[in-house]
Amino acid sequence: MLASAIINQRLLEHLNTGVLLLDADLIVLYMNPAAEALLEMSGKRGVGVPFTDLCIETDESASALEQSVITGHSYTKRETIIKLHNQQHITLDYSVSPVAHPETRLPSLLIELQGRDRLTRISREEQLISKQETTRSLVRGLAHEIKNPLGGIRGAAQLLARELPTEELGEYTNIIIEEADRLRDLVDRLLGPRQIPKQEQVNIHEVLERVCQLIEVESDGVILISRDYDPSIPEFEADKGQMIQALLNICRNAMQAMLENKEQVERPMLILRTRTIRQFTIGHHRHRLVAQIDIIDNGPGIPAALREDLFYPMVSGRAEGTGLGLSISQSLINQSQGIIEFVSDADKTTFSIYLPLEPL
Template identity: 85%
Template sequence: MLASPIINQRLLEHLNTGVLLLDADLSVLYVNPAAEALLEMSGKRCLGVPFYELAHESDESIVALRHSVVTGHSYTKREAIIQLHNQQQITLDYSVSPVAHPETRLPSLLIELQGRDRLMRISREEQLIAKQETTRSLVRGLAHEIKNPLGGIRGAAQLLSRELPSNDLTEYTNIIIEEADRLRDLVDRLLGPRHIPKQEDVNIHEVLERVCQLIEVESQGRITIDRDYDPSIPELQADKGQMIQAMLNICRNAMQAMLESSPEIEQPTLQLRTRTVRQFTIGHQRHRLVAQIDITDNGPGIPEDLRENLFYPMVSGRAEGTGLGLSISQSIINQKNGIIEFASEPGKTIFSIYLPLESL
């Protein structure tokens, strides 16, 4: 028994895969709700509109669609970068299959769309979290191996200074002691916070306001700070001092980048924006409610060669930088089951911090 057209349409409307039917001129004849969501346009507004006006990949892709109508050949494209009618870009897998129109029997194209952005983001976050955990384990092991001989070197230098016949010679043992202390402090910073986090109710906006005060003092008022807060964000359980440190490290990096290139920037500006996001996935864990804190600057952007390893310890774009700030920030946020992401181009860099607001 053949299924009726009504039943077929109902099945298409319940698919998670986007489905479109185009005529021979590539105009939309049918679009299911999943495709409407991907294209960010209602079905009524899609009908009769050329597909390439709704979602444009390249001129070659239009030629390929027309060629498929003529030859009857199917094809599939993976991770295609599509620009929507509203200038937003998304990543899609899509398959094109020539079919006959169910009523007119004229040549048509059936296009199946599968969004890739969310899956790619989840995969990217899982890799980032795994890298961070591996790095922390490596740093802990290396730090302990360094601290053990440092203690012996420092102690031996102290004993030696007591046995020296002249006070003038203690200058050299003092150098050994000072350099051993400097290396110990560096190792301690690599290990991150040494005390157990104090869990308390923390208002994220109080944290950000404290960071703003510090940035205003350090920059001597040379940076404009824009605030765009969502006052409905509830308090979260966290260590307030560590939260301030995590946000301050990011803001301080932005401040330094803007001030160092200030002749090229008319007005260095730092924007702090907070919002809530519902049903948000971090790594493999889905959260009902997440706080999103965006820290945006109009500096020169992050060099391309640093982006892949930006959160690793000792990675810095500044000659005098230690490369520990972002690594420590990511570690603090990871401990709260959150994550830090970034997007950067010349003139605009955004660090987005995602913190779950429900207790796991």
């Protein structure tokens, strides 16, 4: 029996599903490592305290647990927002099952927790990557259809210019040629960088420092830049120039939004933060080690109407904006198997760039 109990406990410790055992008074008797990770509470601190001290759904959630002990009825809830002991909120699926304590045989509750945040994020990333691929295919096809007739228009205007009787009439053909060139340049920008990435060992903090120098110059020192770096992040394979361009586009957007915000009360501030994450999934792939680069500004936030389509070309919240910077940044980061995500509210926007530090 002892050997069987040890085996059962080891199995529980290796489950990805969080498992807790509560007594009839809702005191935590056991929690496996998955539950500790989900509830952000170690077993040493969590065992022996009321379950409602670890997390709570609503004021009625404790009474629902008590009713389950009394009636012996199980229940399940899906995609429920739970407030943790540290005031953070997470989304869970959870099931409650009345059981007899394996040793004392007293009434107990077995709670199974399944985190939804990671699954939701993976689904969102897959949709984002799929949208980016569809957009790139659409832009490539559109560019081909636009550039061919543009070349014909430009060539015809050049031939016409040679046959004109006066130089004054040449102004009109020059306008045709200049506008055709402008449209060609716009299409080239929509396509983004087309050269093969030049892979080399890149230090992400050198890249960020270069971006900081450019932002400080462009903002004439108005933007306060705060650095919060993790020096343990190793170098990784990437195109340094493209990486600078991708991060600069994000920082430049933040700078312009803050400088143009007439309601800005606090001094415009940009926070650059780096961290490492282990066992992190990007799209379909799980990576052993990933770098997270957060770019945080205290600007006006991104309008809600733009958030779903923010990474599409030509989407911009600024009157003078081209809407190409974020689209290009996402494409460049995707080339390094990474992804860009963001969260935004009225006075804070955070762009998070996730980059694998090891090849697949």
